[in-house]
Amino acid sequence: MASTDRDRVAAMIDHTLLAPEATADEVRELCEEGERLGVLAVCVSPSMLPLGAGWLTGETLTACVVGFPSGAHHASVKAAEAAQARANGADEVDMVINLGLAKAGAWGAVRAEIDAVRAAAPHPAVVKVIIESGLLTDEEIVAACEASVAAGADFVKTSTGFHDSAGGATVEAVRLMRATVGPDVGVKASGGIRSAEKALALIEAGANRIGTSSAAKILAELEG
Numbered sequence: 001m002a003s004t005d006r007d008r009v010a011a012m013i014d015h016t017l018l019a020p021e022a023t024a025d026e027v028r029e030l031c032e033e034g035e036r037l038g039v040l041a042v043c044v045s046p047s048m049l050p051l052g053a054g055w056l057t058g059e060t061l062t063a064c065v066v067g068f069p070s071g072a073h074h075a076s077v078k079a080a081e082a083a084q085a086r087a088n089g090a091d092e093v094d095m096v097i098n099l100g101l102a103k104a105g106a107w108g109a110v111r112a113e114i115d116a117v118r119a120a121a122p123h124p125a126v127v128k129v130i131i132e133s134g135l136l137t138d139e140e141i142v143a144a145c146e147a148s149v150a151a152g153a154d155f156v157k158t159s160t161g162f163h164d165s166a167g168g169a170t171v172e173a174v175r176l177m178r179a180t181v182g183p184d185v186g187v188k189a190s191g192g193i194r195s196a197e198k199a200l201a202l203i204e205a206g207a208n209r210i211g212t213s214s215a216a217k218i219l220a221e222l223e224g
Contacts, residue, residue: 006223014043014209028055031051046065046066049085064088066082067081071097071130073098075116083121094188095117102144111151115152128153129157131158134191160191169190169202171204171205179206188210190210197221
């Protein structure tokens with residue numbers, strides 16, 4: 001595959017390390033690898049911020065998760081976490097919605113917590129809303145995306161990657177999310193993306209950001 005295709009995918013990747021047992025040294029290695037690979041961003045846990053001096057020296061962005069991985073935090077806690085992440089150098093925040101509220105159909109409350117995070121991380125910060133699509137019906141996916149757009153989110157995102165029984169990103173979910181949010185809001189596919197074939201299928205379905213801990217493998221396959 002042409003290097004332009006490899007570079008196109010690299011420019012969509014959030015190079016991710018969110019294992020709770022990850023060490024600072026492993027996050028430093030993630031940052032260094034991300035810069036070598038030319039990814040768009042690295043995505044880390046809140047306790048890893050601020051990043052060490054010199055861990056990122058180029059244009060690679062820093063993303064941080066909020067309310068992760070359960071989403072069952074109070075909205076005020078998510079907002080405080082987002083504000084602290086921004087103060088500690090995060091360019092982007094990836095927040096998990098309250099899935100209990102979503103399953104109960106309390107979409108006004110879901111929107112309110114996204115509003116709170118958006119207020120705590122105003123533009124130019126990028127806010128991505130993780131809806132955990134594998135746990136939702138199609139109707140709930142649509143409603144979660146509509147609440148995210150109404151609250152001013154920049155992206156909707158499929159999964160945390162921490163609900164194995166629900167699976168990760170699927171072509172069907174990404175396609176539905178893209179159809180719901182339209183062309184002006186991003187769709188991030190995340191969860192179980194470990195091959196170039198899957199990444200390309202999700203991009204074809206409408207994803208314009210890929211969250212993965214397998215960036216090196218995916219990009220090596222695209223070079224092959």
